[in-house]
Amino acid sequence: MARTPLIAGNWKMNLNHLEAIALVQKVAFSLPEKYLEKVDVAFIPPFTDIRGVQIVIEGDKLGFAYGAQDVSVHESGAYTGEISASMLAKLGCTYVVVGHSERRDYHAETDELVAAKAAAGHRHGLTPIVCVGEKLEVREAGDHVDFVVNQLKGSLAGLTTAQLASTVIAYEPVWAIGTGKTASAADAQEVCAAIRSALAELADAETAETMRVLYGGSVNASNVGELLEQTDVDGGLVGGASLKPDEFAQLCAIAAGGPLP
Numbered sequence: 001m002a003r004t005p006l007i008a009g010n011w012k013m014n015l016n017h018l019e020a021i022a023l024v025q026k027v028a029f030s031l032p033e034k035y036l037e038k039v040d041v042a043f044i045p046p047f048t049d050i051r052g053v054q055i056v057i058e059g060d061k062l063g064f065a066y067g068a069q070d071v072s073v074h075e076s077g078a079y080t081g082e083i084s085a086s087m088l089a090k091l092g093c094t095y096v097v098v099g100h101s102e103r104r105d106y107h108a109e110t111d112e113l114v115a116a117k118a119a120a121g122h123r124h125g126l127t128p129i130v131c132v133g134e135k136l137e138v139r140e141a142g143d144h145v146d147f148v149v150n151q152l153k154g155s156l157a158g159l160t161t162a163q164l165a166s167t168v169i170a171y172e173p174v175w176a177i178g179t180g181k182t183a184s185a186a187d188a189q190e191v192c193a194a195i196r197s198a199l200a201e202l203a204d205a206e207t208a209e210t211m212r213v214l215y216g217g218s219v220n221a222s223n224v225g226e227l228l229e230q231t232d233v234d235g236g237l238v239g240g241a242s243l244k245p246d247e248f249a250q251l252c253a254i255a256a257g258g259p260l261p
């Protein structure tokens with residue numbers, strides 16, 4: 001089954017709304033539209049940038065998707081500082097990232113909360129990008145596959161097969177995030193394959209074959225090609241390199257099968 005690769009640029013807490021518009025325009029200028037027939041490209045900006053990103057993408061009819069970095073489990077009400085899935089859907093978001101390791105670490109997010117956020121996204125037609133990944137000590141102990149599979153099962157608990165079918169998984173080893181240390185392509189493949197097997201148990205083999213499993217952690221234009229050659233790696237959740245428009249455009253072009261001219 002051929003899965004269209006997805007490259008999602010997670011800007012984290014970078015770029016104000018004016019810088020956001022400029023970055024999307026620069027990527028659009030550098031990346032000819034024909035590449036978007038072979039790769040799905042999404043921007044995941046801070047909440048305050050989403051409206052601007054929507055306006056430039058819709059106004060210029062750009063073939064990009066966009067989404068948010070987090071979502072509330074609640075529908076509405078007295079939850080100061082939170083953003084609901086219905087608000088994101090109304091802004092035209094396709095994706096919402098849930099369970100990023102920075103949320104798990106700095107905001108004590110549990111698997112249970114991550115699963116509830118994924119469910120909240122699904123209630124409003126958003127595609128959750130559910131992040132999982134082990135810390136260095138877990139990998140050094142050789143427990144990374146078991147750890148990630150358990151974390152995955154907890155973070156998807158309660159989702160139906162239909163919801164799983166429209167969920168994206170991102171494997172991000174924590175030790176590779178923002179460190180310049182990428183997992184080797186073989187390491188990424190090992191865990192992404194284990195994730196797909198677990199998805200086959202949670203849903204069924206056919207559904208698991210259609211689901212996209214991304215790798216994240218120091219992905220750049222130089223290593224994305226080898227990562228995407230792996231059978232079970234279907235794209236990248238890109239942090240630092242997504243803030244550099246020329247590099248991000250090149251990275252997307254490589255994911256589409258050929259570098260920019």
Ligand SMILES: O=C[C@H](O)COP(=O)(O)O
Pocket residue numbers: 010100172176177178179180216217218219237238239240241
């Ligand atoms: O969400 C993106 C990841 O945390 C990867 O970030 P990075 O590419 O800066 O390592």
